[in-house]
Amino acid sequence: MTDKQLLERISQKDEEAFRMLYDRYRRLFFGWVLSRLNDEDASCDLTQEFWISVWTAPEKIQCDDTGSAKNWLLRHISFGIMDYIRIQCKRLEITDEMLIEQKIRVMAYTHVQEDINFLELQQLIDDILRNLPPLIRKVYELRCVRNFSAKETAKVLGIAESTVYNNLSSALICLRNELTLQYTTNDSGKLKILLPILLLLLN
Template sequence: MNKTDLMLLKKIRNGDQNAFSALYQRYYDSLYKMVFIRTRDKYCTEELLQNLWLKVFENPEFVQVDETGYARKYFFRYMHFRVIDAFKADNKSLKTSEIAEESLEEISATEYFQIFEENDIQELFRLIKEVLYEVSDTEQKVYDLRIRQNKSVKETAQLLGVTDKTVHNKLNSVLTKIRNQVEPRYKSSKNVVDMLIYIEIFSNLN
């Protein structure tokens, strides 16, 4: 029996990472498409979604579910207003950027959890560490600040003395290298890597 969002949120409140993984996988692709269609900005989309999932993990009580126990309508409404906030904060039109078709690829929950069950998470972390060992010093620092320490783009840029665009580019470069490293061994590497990154963030929060 599929667990409702309400059931998953209750488990997340108790620190259940599997429940978080299930909720994340259930909505990530559809929310990504919805936000990107409005912003037409890959980096803005990723940052808005990262902020959402961090908030879900840290404070699942904020999520509202409907009478059937699902939060789909709330998530879409919530992200709609976060996009509006992003436009207001920017005081200008967000720049259109190219996005690979891979980023919009549909991946079923069944396929995802099959991957997750068949492969040891620690092995995937090892592959990620191999990539981080090979990248530049700046890329390592950007990854550490943005992913492990959950710093914003602006905070990271200020700490490193670089532009926001440089932070975007360096992080995207690292994540692309990680996906390329993982892809030969695992299917649907984009979702697996993104999920592992979130788990890494939350492991450091606890």
């Protein structure tokens, strides 16, 4: 059953359909949030609010030509991440709040929401990671893609937890540097929108 069909049933308050959609994406969406916030409690709260919004307003969710809502849902939950970052910056009085506000406003335009495809975001990251040393790449995969804890990652790879943290830091620094370079040199309008979002989420 496609996402579109499930959403139609959810609009009629079909709990089974909601459970099916939830089971389809819960790991992906929670992992997406957790890998960007690095805060399990905040990630749980944000994803819970996200799923409540799916239940209460399924008619707002847009599907692609194949009936999939994944990209729209990823955009929606990413906007929630942006809101969380903005609130945290205000609470902590972060000095670069103006920059973050600028990124949030960029994401707010409807035509941008329609254009962004998060498969492109992942492709950008994959291209960069492909050129990194194997250990750094594996640590990033386990921590940020498969959502392993630092302890689990260390056990799987047979390395110290401190090595996990160091390699993950190296991966994120490399990603930020490469994405910054692409942002300053690429003429694609779509990438000019995508790259600042990636850079913010990798901070």
